[in-house]
Amino acid sequence: MNDGVPALQVVAPDGVPAITSSTNLPAVLTPILANLTWPDGSVGITQGDVVVLASKVVSKAEGRLIKAPDREAAIDAETVRLVASRENADGSRLRIVQNRQGIVMAAAGVDSSNTHPGTVLLLPEDPDASARALRRGLAARLGGVRPGVILSDSAGRPWRDGVADLAIGAAGIAVLDDARGRTDDAGRPLEVTVVAVADEIAAAADLLKGPTGGRPLAVVRGMGRVVTHEDGPGARVLNRTGAQDMFALGTREAWERGRAGDPLP
């Protein structure tokens, strides 16, 4: 053991079954969480642990797997605002949009990569509400332990190749670790101040979850400092749109508006 030295443990247990709209998610996850085995030899889940679940699992439990002969129409239906689009090499269209959940992501988060042809999986309608419900259901079954809950999804990033997982829903997590008011090593106020800790936890969990989604569940131990008693505002506050968003449109889209004499959005 390393008492006093900050440490994280992350485990991705086996045993999450195939999820359908008739699955009671807290009931299915509780025995898995109660039997977690940790590198330090401890067993189970305890106060301060964070449960990170792939949002697609929650979507399936919430009946968000729908028939959609036309994937593009399904994306249309989830889109509030187009940010940027581009033709892919295979002739399909990549669309980056703000979706109904308020998140800017490719294809509005509509997933057809792991579903039967003719069906798509939509994001939970309100991922923070889903996280709160999962937390409530787990706490009721875990004898008073109220873990933090994060629902994760992978997203591309401007200027970076590859995807990384983000927190799209959260309950019981201080999603922004706010250092404003603290000072640096020299005693002066810190400049870069707010860490998106929920996104970093989602990223850490993704390291074990694997690209095929075979391990949709991971639990992070060691972040008790950001696990709150109250559910809090959720991951919604991580979305930056509106006046603070310097990338509300893609370069080409913004340029075309200027050329056409249209105003800035």
Added chain:
Amino acid sequence: MNDGVPALQVVAPDGVPAITSSTNLPAVLTPILANLTWPDGSVGITQGDVVVLASKVVSKAEGRLIKAPDREAAIDAETVRLVASRENADGSRLRIVQNRQGIVMAAAGVDSSNTHPGTVLLLPEDPDASARALRRGLAARLGGVRPGVILSDSAGRPWRDGVADLAIGAAGIAVLDDARGRTDDAGRPLEVTVVAVADEIAAAADLLKGPTGGRPLAVVRGMGRVVTHEDGPGARVLNRTGAQDMFALGTREAWERGRAGDPLP
């Protein structure tokens, strides 16, 4: 112990001293790494571990703390291309640029938040080369263990509040975990395929490092599958600029070019 269940351990040891341009970084870090204590009770560093070090520590060791009476001029000197800019509430200017290292980030990565007034800390000139040198120096002292090395820095993200750590330098890491060619649970080719695993490892490590930089070092155990014998191309391949970049200019900058009749960049 949880044999067979994927698990990560991350530790952020005490004991990294103040670093100056006369510090021999591998020599300073080796005893700390050799005495790491892990949640599972093991001690030291072993093959497959990933050393994640805040890039500012490397910068200091490389003499990149420089006199700069004018921070803006220092940013100019590190800038290859302006992406977007905005006036902050306090009248200062936020500039997002592509820097000499090829990374798009605020203020070109020039750090004045933890330095004496009149000085700034520049990024390492070639963070991948710095990571390789650190790896070589560690391996020479660690009796044949060649850990993966990641140099991390925090960065803002479009559409997300808060900063998260990225891998800006890497050696001995398959920075993109490429699932292309693999199939999903139903046997069809995976669509979303390439995970920026080096960025996710940097994010995981940042969870322990703390906003004041008091713990600039973290070590991640459990990602041996992405630790390579060869140093590899480094984190440079994570930079996406050029034709694939849909956000080469901020919305206002692109709109103004269109309005002025200037061509798309």
